[in-house]
Amino acid sequence: MVAAYSWHPGACCVAPLWAIPVSVLPDEILSSWLVRAALAQGCDPLALTGVFWPKWRAWTRDTDRAIAENRLSQLALVSGISTRHFQAGTLQAVASCIQGGLPSNKAIWPWILALGARNTKRRSGQQYCPMCLSTDTIPYFRLHWRFAWQTGCEWHNCALADRCWNCAAPIEPHRLRADAIHVAICPTCKADLRDSVPEGCLVSALTFQREVDRVVHEQRGQMFGRPVKAAAWLGVADFFVSLIRRASRSGTTGLMSLIDRMGASIPQTMPTMAGAGLELLRVHDRQGIFEATWYFLAADKGSFQRALKGSGITRQGLCGKGEPVPALIAEFAESLPNKLVSRKRRSAPGATSPRPRHEVLRMMARLERRMEMVLR
Ligand SMILES: [Zn+2]
Ligand SMILES: [Zn+2]
Incomplete structure (x- = not known):
């Protein structure tokens, strides 16, 4: 077992006025x-x-x-x-x-x-x-x-x-x-x-957790062999989390090939809350995503470059539409083929096109979350 990080040591009461003093315990929120x-x-x-x-x-x-x-x-x-x-x-x-x-x-x-x-x-x-x-x-x-x-x-x-x-x-x-x-x-x-009967945890998800703990503690980490601040490291981690989630929603051939070449696989059970940010997902959903994400974060620059090239993924396939692209990833993206083509409007001005399936699922999930809170 690896020693877990400590976030604060706790504190004892000094001259409390309460009859029953209550100390702050180690790492207590x-x-x-x-x-x-x-x-x-x-x-x-x-x-x-x-x-x-x-x-x-x-x-x-x-x-x-x-x-x-x-x-x-x-x-x-x-x-x-x-x-x-x-x-x-x-x-x-x-x-x-x-x-x-x-x-x-x-x-x-x-x-x-x-x-x-x-x-x-x-x-x-x-x-x-x-x-x-x-x-x-x-x-x-x-x-x-x-x-x-x-x-x-x-x-x-x-x-x-x-x-x-x-x-x-x-x-x-x-x-x-x-x-x-x-x-x-x-x-x-x-x-x-x-x-509660504890369930088992995924090994790579725990390795990912330990690495993020270390990065946050030391306020810096290594990404593709380069020292970066914690915020930049987590920005790249966030990018790969989004990439895994996007692949499970609507993975293109190039994206699926990239994931395969990195040794990762799409989690068997993907988030029940389709549109929710990572911070709203339940523990088993996040565990599956981190398991897959870790393969990307643990890779060195050369292996990532080889996987990108071998997968045939395009710049647009790597960087999702409207998703922030960290500077460290932009460097890789620039070397990929750019398949951006201007599309002619197929519909008449003012006409609305059908929403994509994942957008409808996201709206539905949001509505269900609201309903759940109202009914509780
Ligand atoms: Zn209960
Ligand atoms: Zn425990």
Whole structure:
């Protein structure tokens, strides 16, 4: 077993005012601590945040993204945990590294699982390892379980789970009531998440995960033999993820040949949510995609060039329409045949042509996601 990366060491309480002090555990995500702190003091998580932030509905948003210093000062005083330690439990530092600067205000941060929050309900976004929760003296949720590239547990060599094993509800510990024994209880059906039977994980997906962990930690990586910043490395990873997904949707002969020559194959089960970004996909969908993506990321420049040439792929076949092309990939694309031909409009001005099948599937998936949230 390879030692997994650590994201922060946790923090002990110093002179807390609370009768029951609650330390921040190693790698614990802020929301997990907030829920544990509330349950320890005998109140609902919603009640605790209501006391500290009466005008801020903390659980209607992604509390773990970042939190303003002024919101934390009162909490720091009472809990005996410094604001710096609370900040370490947020996603901001990692998101800054991924985006190459301060994270945007966009609803979805690249490579961070989106919660799809609607009021206090969530659609997805929180993963867990049943084995980690089972072996914890005090069960808690980790920061890295929100990273979209993480699909398995390095410690237990099993796949992460992202739903309640009993009722399939998303993981929403903030909706627990004060009488919950610990955070690993499903608020919907009261099942214990530690009873979930872990599934196996794909070896290449875990290797991919370990490499992204390393790139984010060191804030740089190697791509085709060249040192690049983490943001550029992840940009190329993103490109290959899109390429695999595009191939499964409507793979041209050239694209399918390229994938074959790289030693990869299209995942057997492709995303059930056709139009969803990587950050909205479930763990088994991402696992399959990363398994295939890893063959591209692990290749050296020469093998990639040979596979491109041998596949007969065109510039347009490699770079999907409307998809961003990283500078590192553009260099390869320029050497490929350019088959762009101007097409004459076949229909009269004003007439609409039928939408392509994948676009209809994407619209349908979006509608289904909305329906799911309304019906919950
Ligand atoms: Zn584990
Ligand atoms: Zn449940």
